[in-house]
Amino acid sequence: MKSLKAVLASCKTIHQALQIHAQAVVTGRHHHPFHMAPLISFFATNHLHHSHLLFSQIPNPDLFLFNFLIRAFSLSQTPHHALSLFRSMLSSSPPISPDSFTFPFLFKSCAKLSLSKLALQLYSHVIKTGFDSNVFVLNAVLHFYFAFGDVHNACKVFHESSVRDRVSYNTMINGLVRAGRADCSLKVFGEMRGNRVEVDEYTLVALLSACSSLEDRGTGRVVHGLVYRKLGCVNENELLMNALVDMYAKCGCLEVAERVVSCGNGKSGVAAWTSLVSAYALRGEVEVARRLFDQMGERDVVSWTAMISGYCNSGCFQEALELFVKLESLGMEPDEVAVVAALAACARLGGLELGRRIHRKYDGASWRCGTHRGFTCAVVDMYAKCGSIDTALDVFSRTRDDMRTTFLYNSILSGLAHHGLGEHAMAVFEEMRLLGLEPDEVTFVALLCACGHNGLVNDGKRLFESMLSVYGVSPQMEHYGCMVDLLGRAGGLDEAYYLIQNMPFRANAVIWRSLLSACKEHGDVTLARLASQELLAMEHDHGARNVLLSNMLILMDKHDEAASVRKAVDDVGIQKPPGWSYVEINGVLHKFLAGDTSHPEAKATELMLRNIHMGLETIGHVISA
DNA sequence: GTGGAACGTT
Numbered sequence: 001m002k003s004l005k006a007v008l009a010s011c012k013t014i015h016q017a018l019q020i021h022a023q024a025v026v027t028g029r030h031h032h033p034f035h036m037a038p039l040i041s042f043f044a045t046n047h048l049h050h051s052h053l054l055f056s057q058i059p060n061p062d063l064f065l066f067n068f069l070i071r072a073f074s075l076s077q078t079p080h081h082a083l084s085l086f087r088s089m090l091s092s093s094p095p096i097s098p099d100s101f102t103f104p105f106l107f108k109s110c111a112k113l114s115l116s117k118l119a120l121q122l123y124s125h126v127i128k129t130g131f132d133s134n135v136f137v138l139n140a141v142l143h144f145y146f147a148f149g150d151v152h153n154a155c156k157v158f159h160e161s162s163v164r165d166r167v168s169y170n171t172m173i174n175g176l177v178r179a180g181r182a183d184c185s186l187k188v189f190g191e192m193r194g195n196r197v198e199v200d201e202y203t204l205v206a207l208l209s210a211c212s213s214l215e216d217r218g219t220g221r222v223v224h225g226l227v228y229r230k231l232g233c234v235n236e237n238e239l240l241m242n243a244l245v246d247m248y249a250k251c252g253c254l255e256v257a258e259r260v261v262s263c264g265n266g267k268s269g270v271a272a273w274t275s276l277v278s279a280y281a282l283r284g285e286v287e288v289a290r291r292l293f294d295q296m297g298e299r300d301v302v303s304w305t306a307m308i309s310g311y312c313n314s315g316c317f318q319e320a321l322e323l324f325v326k327l328e329s330l331g332m333e334p335d336e337v338a339v340v341a342a343l344a345a346c347a348r349l350g351g352l353e354l355g356r357r358i359h360r361k362y363d364g365a366s367w368r369c370g371t372h373r374g375f376t377c378a379v380v381d382m383y384a385k386c387g388s389i390d391t392a393l394d395v396f397s398r399t400r401d402d403m404r405t406t407f408l409y410n411s412i413l414s415g416l417a418h419h420g421l422g423e424h425a426m427a428v429f430e431e432m433r434l435l436g437l438e439p440d441e442v443t444f445v446a447l448l449c450a451c452g453h454n455g456l457v458n459d460g461k462r463l464f465e466s467m468l469s470v471y472g473v474s475p476q477m478e479h480y481g482c483m484v485d486l487l488g489r490a491g492g493l494d495e496a497y498y499l500i501q502n503m504p505f506r507a508n509a510v511i512w513r514s515l516l517s518a519c520k521e522h523g524d525v526t527l528a529r530l531a532s533q534e535l536l537a538m539e540h541d542h543g544a545r546n547v548l549l550s551n552m553l554i555l556m557d558k559h560d561e562a563a564s565v566r567k568a569v570d571d572v573g574i575q576k577p578p579g580w581s582y583v584e585i586n587g588v589l590h591k592f593l594a595g596d597t598s599h600p601e602a603k604a605t606e607l608m609l610r611n612i613h614m615g616l617e618t619i620g621h622v623i624s625a
Numbered sequence: 626g627t628g629g630a631a632c633g634t635t
Contacts, residue, residue, distance in 0.1 A: 034626085037626055037627095038626080041626075041627090063627095064626060064627060065626090065627090066627095067627050067628085068626080068627050069627095070627090071627060071628075072627095100628080101627055101628055102627095104628060104629060105627090105628080108629090135629085136628055136629055137629095138629095139628095139629050139630070140628090140629065142630090143629080143630075165629095166630090167629055167630050168629095168630090169630095170629095170630050170631080171629080171630050173630095174630065174631065175630095200630095201631075202630055202631050203630095203631095204631090205630095205631045205632065206630085206631065208632085209631085209632075212632095212633095237631095238632080239631055239632045240631085240632080241632085242632040242633065243631080243632045243633090244632090245632090245633085246632065246633060249633090269632085269633090270632095270633075271632045271633035272632080272633075273633085274632095274633040274634070275632085275633050275634095276633095277633090277634090278633070278634065300633095301634085302633055302634050303633080303634080304634085305633095305634040305635080306633070306634045307634090308634085309634060309635060310634090312635090335634085336635085337634050337635050338634075338635090340635055341634080341635060344635080374635070378635090
């Protein structure tokens, strides 16, 4: 008689397997772990739920069966089942203790479910029971520390461990690269070589990723040499080929990257092509990127996202959104990254209706690798940039504390700043501090900008002074710019000028322009001349500042000087690139230039604008030129 | 009769 395993191996359909199960029930073998294991294992690949059902009918499952199912669930989309199985394993009578097989699967489940506390509890159990000297357990611990972003403890455990193998090194190198510490990963690789541990394809892929993120083509070439020595010129590993192409693409060697793709005997896959698309788009050659994108044999969500982001990077937001809508219409499920890119494009175009549609559609989405943190941030940013600050605040306030990040606070703070809600911004910042989130450079730009727009001079000064001393963020050019603007608007022109003279770097055009417009506002001709001289001496020309300067001189009744500035502008032939504006009305995107009268409803628009102006002036606003 | 780690998009 054939063994059950042999019979199952020849099963072609689920029905045949179910018949075998029925037979086991008839012969009374369905209660025995030993007899049921092959059936449970048969269903585990595609019908895990059924395996679980069979398992639950066994009165006394053994450690092996528990481990088997815990493993299967830890790899599945529902890893929490692995943890409940573990609980029932501990509480069965007699209780079953986990072994070195159990722990790695539990850690994997914790990592997938972001249960860092549980993982740490389990780890202390591992140490107590001595399983930390098992290399499989160690590697799983390293993996979960990296998954939780705890690079420090991963390194600590790795360096203090007495057992290490090739996988430990690979996990370290890969984890460090993904944590943005590619430089450290190369050091670990040095240790690996020093300890005469052989490299394998996992090592090589991780090293190529390190070179990609460091844009270190020299080391990249050395690793390419290692690949060649290890595997010869033709290789069968698609992931490795892709990593190689990506390395050359990220290092700017696009020609070499393309050569690797074409010499790869068709072994390089979607990822390699996606790297090329993204590299060309980043270089500003969107047309080339699009041609490659259209030529690709196979395209997945990531390739579409690369092209969409590529358009965004080159300022082609309309093309980006067209591609996103096409992606949806093809029935492909965009991931968090794609949706974030589309929302960013909406934000830049003022596409409120499309943005709102995207927000509603993906609000409850359950993304495989998504955290929803990026999504929330992009949604808040989109509403704020589209002028709907109330909706932005609404989404923000309904966001759970553990979903709040510095980035999210930066989005809402910038929104509040641009909407002139300075006091509200200060209150939100206070809330951010209480939550223990650390502000970064962007936070302070938003805050100082908010203070500037609302005349909160003392708050602004206090914040600026606390940046480095309290928060460890050193002020950049933008922050000085905000301060010059803040002081200038409040009439503190001398203080602003003093700040410019005492900055650690030379002021840029933005700063001088901001001082110039403050001079205009407060009628300081001497400082205005000084600022405009600085501006004219700057290399990269910008027509707007001269227009501003001549406007100012006209307002100050210095028509002769104004005329000479205008003439200087005309003589040099300074041209300001046209600034396109976009507005979305009822889902239709309208594009126009300043002074553009080509739109069919230009007259009506002009009339409405005049009404708004008059309304603003009636309630006491001063409209500057 | 069960183990581990890997590529491309923000």
